[in-house]
Amino acid sequence: MLSITPIYAALIAFLFIALSVNVILQRRKGKISVGDHGDKAMIKAMRTQANCAEYAPFALLLIAMVELQGAEAWLVNLLGLLLLAGRLSHAYGFGKTPQTIILRQIGMLLTFLAILVAASAGLILAL
Template sequence: MSLEITLAYTILLVFFTLVLAIRVLDLRNSPVTKFLHSPNRQIDPEMLQRAIRAHGNLIEYAPLFLILLLLCEFSNLNSLYLHVAGIFFFLGRLMHGIGFGFMLHSPILRIGGMSLTFLGFLILLILASYQLVIAS
């Protein structure tokens, strides 16, 4: 059995996780990212905390979503619905990560991002619950 849908969204989410991790490293003045900016740059502590939480928030939500997506795909649920859930989740995490990790104030991106994240979860929960009832 091929698990291409889960693999595709795992790749996207891991890539974005790395982007957010590099953002945190940059704000911490890590030697890894020193070449990106001047040595006298001042770091906003609030922006650093926001970047850390944007990264942490993705780390907290993505594994549960990917496990649920994997189980739904393994159960041969409709791939169109799985892609819709995956797109909503990824766009939600992207919006939230950019709105929270790269900007000091962007409630539209944060709220929209969380809404799409929860919508992606909800689609998978409905599909999985329906499958469980039908399989029983």
């Protein structure tokens, strides 16, 4: 049974909703109904949201598998915290104007670390 992963999934879902609202606000501000119209702020808002959508589900799936395989709670929490911190850092650093490159880089590093450790732990637990 999953008891830890849903907490991180919910927190990341809140982040994704916030990023989605930012896209909607940019669309209204720029009067852009479809696409980005070459608007740099619109492109940035869309890519910030899309990056979260590209990485978070895969990482959460791996974390859930690790939890379902009986990993210790500390490991599942560590993976969730790495992912959450990574997604928050990336969204803030990438979405800010001008970008805070170091936060963007730290965000991706933490996200990749969560994915790599979850994949490794899942493989080890499966064997």
